[in-house]
Amino acid sequence: MNSPTPFKTVGVIGLGYVGWPLCLLAAKKGYRVEGVDIDEQKLQKLREEIKKNRRIHAGKDFARLRDAGGVVFCVPTPVTSKQLPDLEPVKAAATSFAPFLKKGQLVILESTVNPGVTEEILLPILQQGSGLIAGKDFFVAHCPERINPGDTKWNVGNIPRVVGGLNKLSLEKAAAFYRSLIGDKVKPMKSLREAEAVKIVENAFRDINIAFANELAMSFARMGIDVVNVIEGAATKPFSFLAHYPGCGVGGHCIPVDPYYLIDYAKENGFDHDFLSLARKINRSMPKFTVDLVVQGLNEAGLSTRDAKVAVLGLAYKAGIDDDRESPSYEIIKMLKEEYAANVYSFDPFLKQKSIAKNLEDAMAGAHAVVLATPHREFAALSPAYCKKAGTQVLVDGRNFFQKEAFEKAGIIYKGIGR
Numbered sequence: 001m002n003s004p005t006p007f008k009t010v011g012v013i014g015l016g017y018v019g020w021p022l023c024l025l026a027a028k029k030g031y032r033v034e035g036v037d038i039d040e041q042k043l044q045k046l047r048e049e050i051k052k053n054r055r056i057h058a059g060k061d062f063a064r065l066r067d068a069g070g071v072v073f074c075v076p077t078p079v080t081s082k083q084l085p086d087l088e089p090v091k092a093a094a095t096s097f098a099p100f101l102k103k104g105q106l107v108i109l110e111s112t113v114n115p116g117v118t119e120e121i122l123l124p125i126l127q128q129g130s131g132l133i134a135g136k137d138f139f140v141a142h143c144p145e146r147i148n149p150g151d152t153k154w155n156v157g158n159i160p161r162v163v164g165g166l167n168k169l170s171l172e173k174a175a176a177f178y179r180s181l182i183g184d185k186v187k188p189m190k191s192l193r194e195a196e197a198v199k200i201v202e203n204a205f206r207d208i209n210i211a212f213a214n215e216l217a218m219s220f221a222r223m224g225i226d227v228v229n230v231i232e233g234a235a236t237k238p239f240s241f242l243a244h245y246p247g248c249g250v251g252g253h254c255i256p257v258d259p260y261y262l263i264d265y266a267k268e269n270g271f272d273h274d275f276l277s278l279a280r281k282i283n284r285s286m287p288k289f290t291v292d293l294v295v296q297g298l299n300e301a302g303l304s305t306r307d308a309k310v311a312v313l314g315l316a317y318k319a320g321i322d323d324d325r326e327s328p329s330y331e332i333i334k335m336l337k338e339e340y341a342a343n344v345y346s347f348d349p350f351l352k353q354k355s356i357a358k359n360l361e362d363a364m365a366g367a368h369a370v371v372l373a374t375p376h377r378e379f380a381a382l383s384p385a386y387c388k389k390a391g392t393q394v395l396v397d398g399r400n401f402f403q404k405e406a407f408e409k410a411g412i413i414y415k416g417i418g419r
């Protein structure tokens, strides 16, 4: 059961993968929603959906957030080219909003950040720009978003949340807001920093486990052991094992990014996260491992990489979505082109405008090697017979998506990640 809404209007800053679903959920729960984004294209894209929902207004004007009881920040938190936290979007959004911050408002940061950011970065900008005192005149909380785009079971409406507050009142107000959205699946944390740490730990946990699976894949590949079968065997243990699988690289705005926030912040505090850094290093090496498989496969087929046609299937970082941030596909493509002079034809049914080939047939026609980089359902149509007819000699299965034996039986050189 959801609790009553503690205020009438909620403001959402940043209308992307996190902010927009929050707008829809808040509207569904009876809030009026004021969405703000600086990206005109994003606003255009959402225009039709906004028109359909009378409770939601969206635009570029931060002044409209004045009347909101709570304002939620959902702006990006990427890393720089040197893998350092880039808090510019958080700072910019706070600077734009601060002059309109009103007494009594609740401000929540949902963006993923390292411990300390809400209090040490966001809060001072808000105080300075508004002349108000945090904890007394306005309230500050952090509630990391856990949304998993493309997930059909878990969404913003049913994923439990953790909340941290600057003080008791901030925590109570924020917890009441989230209870009005998702009922009692809200866990209050002792501090802002604890809540911030929760999210980084969740994603670092995943990065480390994937790195372990990737390391096993690279090791077992040399021993002729199929890592997928081994992981599936280990997963029959009903306790203390959690299956993670290897792949051609870790992408998205979270897993390959968030650990750096902790690594960097810990360094500032005099601690080196060797384990997290090693996991990042292993996962970042997977595109190269994948390209090496292409080269090996082509060599086994008696072909050179120079001028070989290579189809790279999938640009999104995972199946069923159009998000290609930090996607390993681009690194694979770059390496194949620049280091091996291959002719690369990429195709992603969710990212047609960024694909080199017009469609799957176009990508596949005459491709000597095929790299499956994203396990989109649409690629399941690639049967051994189809590939054979298209001229495929080598299949590098970057997601261990296909039946190895079926392709080998058809005379295609199959190379998976650790199988």
Ligand SMILES: NC(=O)c1ccc[n+]([C@@H]2O[C@H](COP(=O)([O-])OP(=O)(O)OC[C@H]3O[C@@H](n4cnc5c(N)ncnc54)[C@H](O)[C@@H]3O)[C@@H](O)[C@H]2O)c1
Pocket (backbone or CB within 6 Å): 013, 014, 015, 016, 017, 018, 019, 036, 037, 038, 039, 042, 074, 075, 076, 077, 089, 090, 092, 093, 094, 096, 110, 111, 112, 113, 144, 145, 146, 147, 148, 149, 253, 254
């Ligand atoms: N995408 C996910 O699966 C996911 C899941 C959980 C948490 N997160 C975290 O949530 C945050 C947002 O991620 P996202 O995937 O929604 O990003 P996104 O890029 O999809 O959306 C962010 C939006 O913020 C807007 N924006 C940037 N600067 C702004 C500013 N100064 N003022 C107003 N709007 C601004 C951008 O134009 C963009 O539309 C990140 O911290 C991310 O780590 C993301």
